Amino acid sequence: MIWPATGRNIRPATRERAASVRRLLPWAAIALLLAVGVAGSTAAAVQQRRLAEERDAAAAKAAVASVKESLTRALSALRGVDGLAADGVVSDVEFDLFARDVLTDSPLVSLAREVAVPRAGRASFERERGFPIRERDGAGELVVAAERDVYIAVVQVVPLDGTTRPVLGFDIGSEAVRGPAVGRARQSGGPVLAGPTGLASDNRPGVFVVDAIMPGGASSAPVGYVSAALAADDLLRSAASAAGRTVELGLAVGGTTLTGYAGPGTRREVAAGGLTLTIVAHDRSPFDPALTLAIGVCTLLLTAVSITLRIRNVQLDRARRTAAAEQQIVAQQAAAFAALAAELSAAAHTDDVLAVIARLAPDVLGAQTVDTIMAETETETATGAALGPGAGAGAGPPVTETLEAMPGPDNAVVGWLVVRWKEPLVPDARGTAALRALAGLCAQTIIRAQLSEAERRVVSALQQALLPSPPPVPGIETAVYYRPAADSVAMGGDWYQFVALPDGSLIVLVGDVVGHGVAGIATMARLQYLVAAAVDTGVPMAETFSFVTGKLPLVPEMYATAQLLHVDPAGRRVGLLSAGHPYPLLRTADGNAVALTGGRTLPIGVPASPVTVEYVEVPPGSILLAYTDGLVEGRGQPIMEAIDKLGRALASALAESAPAMLQSVLSAAPPGFRAADDDVAAVLIRLAGAPGR
CATH class of the missing domain: 3.30.450.350 (CHASE domain)
Structure with missing residues (x-):
């Protein structure tokens, strides 16, 4: 080789060194190839050793299964x-x-x-x-x-x-x-x-x-x-x-070889019946150097292909992991949405709905908090909401907070969801769809709760209008109590009624119509006024309930119990007429309480033979308690035991006024009352001269 232009000026020593380098290059290439071959062979030997170990492991696994089966x-x-x-x-x-x-x-x-x-x-x-x-x-x-x-x-x-x-x-x-x-x-x-x-x-x-x-x-x-x-x-x-x-x-137990091979190899344990045995496996297949050399040579040829395939596998694996993560997120989001929907369906009040949203909605969106802003008027529209990135269809800049309107009917807005994330989040189509679905579900639930609350307010007002206040009667102090069943719409079929007679006595009526809710109160109102009409029109007191039963075509499919008490303070007596109703209680001035069992007849709606009003003596200072079965009926306790417990509560009540005494009795009432499974109506009558105890 001649160096261009200045080759003739290079000193002989330099030319000799260059020639030596050129001579060494082929040997260096050969050494490099040999090194690569040795590396490949070594790798092949290691691979063959690994394969032998895998055979050992497979053999040990098969042996463990066989020994395990035998044991x-x-x-x-x-x-x-x-x-x-x-x-x-x-x-x-x-x-x-x-x-x-x-x-x-x-x-x-x-x-x-x-x-x-x-x-x-x-x-x-x-x-x-x-x-x-x-x-x-x-x-x-x-x-x-x-x-x-x-x-x-x-x-x-x-x-x-x-x-x-x-x-x-x-x-x-x-x-x-x-x-x-x-x-x-x-x-x-x-x-x-x-x-x-x-x-x-x-x-x-x-x-x-x-x-x-x-x-x-x-x-x-x-x-x-x-x-x-x-x-x-x-x-x-x-x-x-x-x-x-x-x-x-x-095969070994506790480090002691029982039989067979005792050298190095793959060890696996098998446990049964409180004993652990060790299986040792060793593949005695001979080492094949030709195969190792062939593998080393092939390794050089396949390296490029392996690298390419590895890169492709890495890409595919990354794509699979991304898809699996996406599926997991979707599944978690669906589960969170289902849990939220289940709890929202059980929420009866607006405050309960808002509490459920604050507690479970963050899991749906992966957010830190989700707060709710309620619309102040029913005229605010969705176009007036300060919508955040959730309103867009595509991706936007990273955000940590957004606002989404909860749509109501006629383009109105029920309120807004304020969503906050701990880390900046890039909105995407799936997140936007989830946010809008969440807002729609929350809006529907809030509207339902608001309608239910409005119905409760209307019904409560109707209930108060249908349950009268006791009239003032000299010598008689009266207290009343009403509570609807827990699952009713603030109203039920239990009722009470008062009729003050010209002779200074008082008729007290306490009744119970089957059912509660709107249908129960409608039937109760009809029956209540039928009974009052019977008294007002001069129907003999003993025929009051038979009179109502005779008018039943006016009130189809009606069944009820009722208690009539004729309280006559001047005559120091009380008349009893009971249509299948729980016994009223009497506490005399000496503090003893008894159940009044007289004047019994069949429930209203069932034809019955004529009965007479049974009168009992009630000295001054006596206290009467009439009530519906919701006060004494409960799971796991016979009704007579509950009435006896209620009598003891009446006998031991300490209060200066009739309302306070009634509250004292109710606070010690049987478990059936506290369970609130049924409507409850109660009337306490205290005759003049009753001590406060």
Whole structure:
């Protein structure tokens, strides 16, 4: 190579260095390729190691599933053992049938039954059974058991053959593993596993399963035990077939290897019956260097493709995460909207509606707060609202606060929602739609609550007009009380009426029409004035209710009860006429309260035979209480008990005036009154001379 223009002026040493650099460039490229190849091969080796570990993990998982299934089947097979002791005794025949049924459908190869033998009963046990109680010595040999307080001795084995016969008489309570397992089975009420331990027959390593045979009835002491052993190599043999031929498996309990592979590998734990076992898996497939080299070379060729695909996958993953986040937001918003709608539907008053909006509306919009401004007049229109970004269809600049009108009928505005976010938010089409839907729902709910409140105000005024004030009658002080049912529209079918007679006496009427609300008060008003008309037109007092029943075609589908009290202070008496109504109460001046049961007839609306007004003596200072059933009827309390409790409240009431005394009685009324499930009307009459107590 000749340097342009000045090449002839370069010194020979410089030209030599340049030539050396040119010679080294091919070697550097080769070294670079070798380095890349080594890196690829190393990566391939690491990958092959990772694949081997994955095979180990898959094999361990399959082995765990196999061992778990075997242990679970073994435990399940013993769960019906309590049925053997239904009569408190387990016979050899019963256990033999049970054991053969269990062994047919479980991994167990034999089943043993044990009983507790006290020290004093050892000799008789050995004599009756024909074999001694034995234990294993330090060398693992079966020898005659040493003296101890209680033995848990094997009394029966199924099947009984040359392999299992040596187990007869074996004291499982003498072993460090089996003994505590027996106690755990007795306490847990179900089968338990324990290990590691040697099999009672041949001392092979394995695990022990035992369950207590609990009798029926109140006894808590077991009548025996059922046990079996699972050999570790048997468990591992079934697991090896699931793991694959190239995998070495090992089984360990508590750090002690029972059988199989004990070297490094993938470890997985399996827990059952209170025991945790460890599965060790190791794939012994040989390492393939040719494959590693091929993978390294292919890695160089596929790097570019991998990078491209990775970039594409990252883009797709980002798009999927964005879509999932959007779906989650939509689902959360829908759930919040549903919760808001549910609570708004239950809100009966405007204040309740506004409280629900303030509490739940922020969750719908992801806002910090949502406040409500109510329109001062019904003439404000939506065009007059100071709409924020929520009114726009597209995205706008970031905002932390916006104002949305709550539309009413005829382009009117019910109010505005003031929405505030903690962080700046860019409005979008979905947010705008949610805000408008929220405003519409809130507007509809507020309008409904306002209409309900207006109806309540009208009905309350009508109720007051229909329930008269007591007339002034010398010698009589009267107090009244009315409360509609909690679910009615501030009115109901309970009523009271007063008619002052020219002779200075007073007729008091208290009644109860079936139903409440608008229909109940309409029927009540008709009945109320029918009864008053009967009294005013001279109908004999005893015929008042039969007169009303005769006029029932004027009041179709009506059924009612009523109480008529003729209070005659001059004659010191009160007349009673009751049409299926609760008994009135009388408290005399000495403080005793009794129920007045006279003058009974059928309810209004049911034809009845003539009755007479029954009079009782009421000395000066007496107090009468007439009421409707809403004061004494309640869930879980008989009505006569409630009337008796109301009488005690009347007898102990302390007050200077009739209204105060009535409030004192109501404050101690039965639970049915406080539940407000029904309308309540009450009238208290105090005759002159009554002490304030």
